[in-house]
Amino acid sequence: MPQTPPTRFAYLGPEGTFAEAALSSAVAPGEGVRRPAASVAAALAAVRAGDADVALVPLENSVEGSVPATMDGLTDGDPLVITREVFLPVSFVLAARPGTRLGDVRAVVSHPHALAQTARTLAERLPGVPTLPASSTAAAARAVAEGGSDAAVCAPIAAERYGLVPLADDVADFPGAVTRFVLVSRPGALPEPTGDDKTSLVAVVADRTGALLDVLREFAVRGISLTRIESRPTRDRLWVYSFSLDCEGHVAEARVGEALAALHRVCEDVRFLGSYPRADGRTNRPVPAEAADARFTEAGEWLARLRAGEV
Numbered sequence: 001m002p003q004t005p006p007t008r009f010a011y012l013g014p015e016g017t018f019a020e021a022a023l024s025s026a027v028a029p030g031e032g033v034r035r036p037a038a039s040v041a042a043a044l045a046a047v048r049a050g051d052a053d054v055a056l057v058p059l060e061n062s063v064e065g066s067v068p069a070t071m072d073g074l075t076d077g078d079p080l081v082i083t084r085e086v087f088l089p090v091s092f093v094l095a096a097r098p099g100t101r102l103g104d105v106r107a108v109v110s111h112p113h114a115l116a117q118t119a120r121t122l123a124e125r126l127p128g129v130p131t132l133p134a135s136s137t138a139a140a141a142r143a144v145a146e147g148g149s150d151a152a153v154c155a156p157i158a159a160e161r162y163g164l165v166p167l168a169d170d171v172a173d174f175p176g177a178v179t180r181f182v183l184v185s186r187p188g189a190l191p192e193p194t195g196d197d198k199t200s201l202v203a204v205v206a207d208r209t210g211a212l213l214d215v216l217r218e219f220a221v222r223g224i225s226l227t228r229i230e231s232r233p234t235r236d237r238l239w240v241y242s243f244s245l246d247c248e249g250h251v252a253e254a255r256v257g258e259a260l261a262a263l264h265r266v267c268e269d270v271r272f273l274g275s276y277p278r279a280d281g282r283t284n285r286p287v288p289a290e291a292a293d294a295r296f297t298e299a300g301e302w303l304a305r306l307r308a309g310e311v
């Protein structure tokens, strides 16, 4: 029997990122081959090029909000879809080469989201010390190990991986932060509906009064709750915005499918970004009786009879 090749995962690397930890929490030990990518863009590009089957990238954080590289990377270029979401609690250490003292630190390097989530604590402990961006927390730890900077904000496991020691533990401004990661693939068969799914999309609204209200109404009238909505600049069109949103439900369900079809009519552009099982530990709101699939089916049959003259 021919064996199915192992799934090739590309995650935001290098080794020791929160993205790698999220991947380990999502797939069984030994499952698939896992390759670090140098950036979110590189992970997504590997999937688009067919060099990887799945990218695991950070989408948003409970403290700092969305990760622009991922939001924009999913919106631009060949279509990709989210097949799964994974939530990971994040905690940070300030790590340095052995022998470094807090007073020796002249710059702190990390992923912008990690710097943002530790800004207050770093300002207290290292007043006036500048911060430098890195492509990931583990890339920052590696840079410190190589002597490129004095201290990194990273996961405890990254500090260990690159031979660093913590100068300070738990440097997060808000303990209990959680990061939402997504697994992204080229379009193909959708995950089966589970009854507790989310659907993600990006809509470019027309430049007219009430255009956003029109988008929201299509969800509201079908009893669909949104779990996230934010605007992003389209970037190629000055002051024109797209709205990136997640809603409850699966595109295979009538109310969600009809809402998307309605958006396709009222928006300039709609990009479907996938329907996948909800994993934030919450359950979808009950579907109003009039928005259940059976009611859509029955209404469609009724309309067909009218059109056939069977009034």
Ligand SMILES: O=C(O)C(=O)Cc1ccccc1
Binding pocket: 012, 016, 017, 018, 019, 020, 058, 061, 090, 111, 113, 114, 135, 136, 137, 138, 179
């Ligand atoms: O850089 C990492 O380790 C990542 O996986 C991205 C990230 C950065 C900061 C908080 C959560 C995730």
